Amino acid sequence: MPFTWLVLIILTIAAFGYVMGRKRALQSAGGDRRNLHSLPVYYGANVAIWAIVPAAAVLVVWMLAQPFFVNSRVLATLPDTLVSEGNSIGLVMSDVRRVADGLDVAVQQGAMSRAEATSISTETSDVRERLGEVGVALGSAVSPEVLSGAQRYRTLNATGSVIMTVIVLLIAFGGAGYAYSRSNADFRARNTVERGILALLIAAASMAILTTIGILFALLFNTIEFFKLYPAADFFFGTKWAPSFSGRGGASDLGVLSLLWGTFYISFIALLVAVPIGLFSAIYLSEYAGPRVRSIAKPLIEILAGIPTIVYGLFALLTVGPLLVSMFGKDTVGWMQGGTAVMTAGLVMGIMLIPFVSSLSDDIINAVPQAMRDGSYGLGATKSETIRQVILPAALPGIVGAILLAASRAIGETMIVVLGAGAAARLSMNPFDAMTTITAKIVSQLTGDADFASPEALVAFALGMTLFVLTLGLNVFALYIVRKYREQYD
Amino acid sequence: MDTNDVKISTKDVQVYYGDNHAIKDVSVEIEDKTVTAFIGPSGCGKSTFLRCINRMNDTIDVCRVKGDIRIDSEDIYDPKVDPVQLRAKVGMVFQKPNPFPKSIYDNVAYGPRIHGLAKNKADLDDIVENALRRGAIWDEVKDRLQAPGTGLSGGQQQRLCIARAVATEPEVLLMDEPCSALDPIATAQVEELIDELRKNYSVVIVTHSMQQAARVSQKTAFFHLGNLVEYGETSTIFTNPVDPRTESYITGRIG
Numbered sequence: 094m095p096f097t098w099l100v101l102i103i104l105t106i107a108a109f110g111y112v113m114g115r116k117r118a119l120q121s122a123g124g125d126r127r128n129l130h131s132l133p134v135y136y137g138a139n140v141a142i143w144a145i146v147p148a149a150a151v152l153v154v155w156m157l158a159q160p161f162f163v164n165s166r167v168l169a170t171l172p173d174t175l176v177s178e179g180n181s182i183g184l185v186m187s188d189v190r191r192v193a194d195g196l197d198v199a200v201q202q203g204a205m206s207r208a209e210a211t212s213i214s215t216e217t218s219d220v221r222e223r224l225g226e227v228g229v230a231l232g233s234a235v236s237p238e239v240l241s242g243a244q245r246y247r248t249l250n251a252t253g254s255v256i257m258t259v260i261v262l263l264i265a266f267g268g269a270g271y272a273y274s275r276s277n278a279d280f281r282a283r284n285t286v287e288r289g290i291l292a293l294l295i296a297a298a299s300m301a302i303l304t305t306i307g308i309l310f311a312l313l314f315n316t317i318e319f320f321k322l323y324p325a326a327d328f329f330f331g332t333k334w335a336p337s338f339s340g341r342g343g344a345s346d347l348g349v350l351s352l353l354w355g356t357f358y359i360s361f362i363a364l365l366v367a368v369p370i371g372l373f374s375a376i377y378l379s380e381y382a383g384p385r386v387r388s389i390a391k392p393l394i395e396i397l398a399g400i401p402t403i404v405y406g407l408f409a410l411l412t413v414g415p416l417l418v419s420m421f422g423k424d425t426v427g428w429m430q431g432g433t434a435v436m437t438a439g440l441v442m443g444i445m446l447i448p449f450v451s452s453l454s455d456d457i458i459n460a461v462p463q464a465m466r467d468g469s470y471g472l473g474a475t476k477s478e479t480i481r482q483v484i485l486p487a488a489l490p491g492i493v494g495a496i497l498l499a500a501s502r503a504i505g506e507t508m509i510v511v512l513g514a515g516a517a518a519r520l521s522m523n524p525f526d527a528m529t530t531i532t533a534k535i536v537s538q539l540t541g542d543a544d545f546a547s548p549e550a551l552v553a554f555a556l557g558m559t560l561f562v563l564t565l566g567l568n569v570f571a572l573y574i575v576r577k578y579r580e581q582y583d
Numbered sequence: 584m585d586t587n588d589v590k591i592s593t594k595d596v597q598v599y600y601g602d603n604h605a606i607k608d609v610s611v612e613i614e615d616k617t618v619t620a621f622i623g624p625s626g627c628g629k630s631t632f633l634r635c636i637n638r639m640n641d642t643i644d645v646c647r648v649k650g651d652i653r654i655d656s657e658d659i660y661d662p663k664v665d666p667v668q669l670r671a672k673v674g675m676v677f678q679k680p681n682p683f684p685k686s687i688y689d690n691v692a693y694g695p696r697i698h699g700l701a702k703n704k705a706d707l708d709d710i711v712e713n714a715l716r717r718g719a720i721w722d723e724v725k726d727r728l729q730a731p732g733t734g735l736s737g738g739q740q741q742r743l744c745i746a747r748a749v750a751t752e753p754e755v756l757l758m759d760e761p762c763s764a765l766d767p768i769a770t771a772q773v774e775e776l777i778d779e780l781r782k783n784y785s786v787v788i789v790t791h792s793m794q795q796a797a798r799v800s801q802k803t804a805f806f807h808l809g810n811l812v813e814y815g816e817t818s819t820i821f822t823n824p825v826d827p828r829t830e831s832y833i834t835g836r837i838g
Contacts, residue, residue: 383644384644462681464677464679464681465681465683465684466642467639467642467675467677467681468677468681468682468683468744468747469683469693470639470642470670471637471639471670471674471675471676471677471748472670472671472674472675472693472694472697472747472748472751473667473668473669473670473671473672473694473697473698473751474667474693474694474697475667478697482683482693482697483683486683486684486685487683487684
């Protein structure tokens with residue numbers, strides 16, 4: 094039975110249970126809802142929850158566990174000779190799965206009967222050709238061991254699915270029945286539903302946290318794998334970035350320093366643009382602008398934050414780059430060779446960061462109590478004296494936090510760099526040279542056709558880990574500063 | 584009671600918050616070297632009127648002031664008058680102590696610094712010490728001038744704010760309920776201080792406490808619903824009021 098059907102049936106049971114549970118609870122109260130402990134909907138919802146939650150939990154666990162179980166059972170039947178012929182276990186198993194999938198497709202398209210798929214053998218027919226006819230291309234002729242493995246794989250999976258369907262449906266019915274039997278006037282359905290909602294919220298929260306941990310571990314394991322193939326000292330202290338493109342050669346130079354330099358240089362220029370403009374516009378909006386100007390200007394600035402970074406990248410490539418070349422290129426001072434440069438990417442990234450700085454700073458400046466302003470005005474200070482000497486010092490920790498958050502955005506930015514700064518890893522002081530960043534190199538290392546087990550591809554994870562540690566550190570530091578600041582006025 | 588020169592004189596002052604007519608036809612003459620108390624129920628306009636005297640209402644967009652307010656016979660709403668300069672001459676102390684998040688020294692030195700009152704560092708030190716002495720807080724803070732002003736107790740903070748206002752050598756000191764956030768002991772200290780300040784300044788104090796008005800002031804003005812109902816010697820207002828509304832208020836029947 095297809096998976097969708099199973100889900101639909103469970104939902105039907107839940108819907109039916111909802112109606113029945115509600116009805117039974119009302120009946121037990123003699124039709125008067127005032128005699129019930131909870132509102133009738135809670136009794137219905139209770140039955141529905143009992144129908145869905147245990148069944149869904151079993152379904153998820155089963156679907157996670159079945160492939161492991163089937164794999165190990167099939168693997169046990171495969172002869173050892175097959176594996177030791179210079180193949181890895183993973184490759185053999187992927188052959189098996191591919192043939193099994195091919196048989197499924199053939200049955201589905203009607204090119205093969207169900208019975209034929211289970212009985213077909215390499216002696217009587219050419220399996221590779223038969224599967225080729227239905228569009229499943231196999232790399233080599235199918236060996237009898239792989240074919241029998243594939244057939245066993247299919248049977249196990251089919252049996253597993255049937256058992257799963259039966260068990261899940263039984264649990265759904267059982268849950269609904271159990272909750273239905275308890276639906277009477279004294280049952281505290283409201284409290285049960287409340288607990289169900291709590292569990293749902295906890296599940297959602299832990300899902301986000303577990304994903305973060307999962308990403309971290311995926312990065313970590315691949316990074317460790319990389320450092321087994323490439324010396325860590327060369328990675329961290331190497332100044333040369335020159336991966337060999339064959340993907341197999343051991344002659345790559347994978348030093349992170351030139352990439353780190355590019356990352357910091359571009360981020361620095363971006364902050365040089367974003368911090369003064371963002372801060373000054375925040376001061377204007379919060380201290381000088383009237384409510385009308387503010388209500389128009391603030392959303393307009395925040396639109397900048399909503400522009401996709403690829404659009405900024407286009408802007409850098411097509412507008413800012415050529416403009417800078419015409420200003421600093423061969424025709425004038427000759428500092429700039431091409432449109433892609435640290436300056437190009439830095440300027441555009443700075444524009445992108447303006448709303449981050451201005452919006453957060455605006456909130457923080459507004460949080461400075463009016464009493465501070467009154468005190469300063471009352472002593473005969475002008476507006477800008479008040480801002481410089483009272484408001485900014487009071488808001489400074491929060492503003493620093495805002496700037497650090499913008500910095501971690503800048504360090505993680507990719508598309509603007511790819512399009513605006515070029516792809517050459519270089520250690521140079523000239524802001525009009527093309528350089529590149531960690532993020533841009535991760536993209537280029539993983540989108541090539543290098544072998545995934547080679548250091549040239551795995552270095553992307555080490556780069557990712559470096560970036561992760563950098564931005565995490567900045568974020569933690571920023572949050573620490575922002576929080577410390579908040580305690581002053583609350 | 585000896586009579587002093589008139590320091591502040593107002594005539595037919597009207598204040599509007601948008602469409603709301605908050606102060607109606609207030610004419611009053613406030614004397615130099617005197618403590619004048621403004622009393623009245625909440626929302627009667629006494630704080631608003633106080634804030635007209637140093638043009639603090641200019642910082643509120645919807646607020647409009649009409650009429651004539653003169654300090655030493657000079658119209659303070661004249662276009663030639665710089666409100667920033669005026670506020671240095673008319674100091675203000677607020678309801679809630681509001682020291683800046685700076686050191687005690689920098690809090691007091693704030694005004695003298697922006698107005699360039701000190702010749703050099705030693706001069707500034709003297710100004711700060713003098714102001715803190717006049718704020719009756721010098722002995723408590725002289726050993727920790729570099730400690731943050733926000734770390735002091737509520738009463739100390741308020742006296743620091745008074746010292747800060749005194750440091751710019753104002754001629755008039757406006758106090759908007761300076762004791763409402765303080766406990767009785769701190770209140771007593773601040774009241775004692777106000778009495779001291781009378782020797783040098785014209786002090787105007789807004790208060791909700793009639794006992795406080797009776798204790799510290801020589802003149803009292805009673806405001807009700809935006810009108811100045813009665814103005815005169817404090818002893819007269821509290822013992823023998825002319826207007827029945829004043830009597831109702833001080834005996835606790837309205838307000």
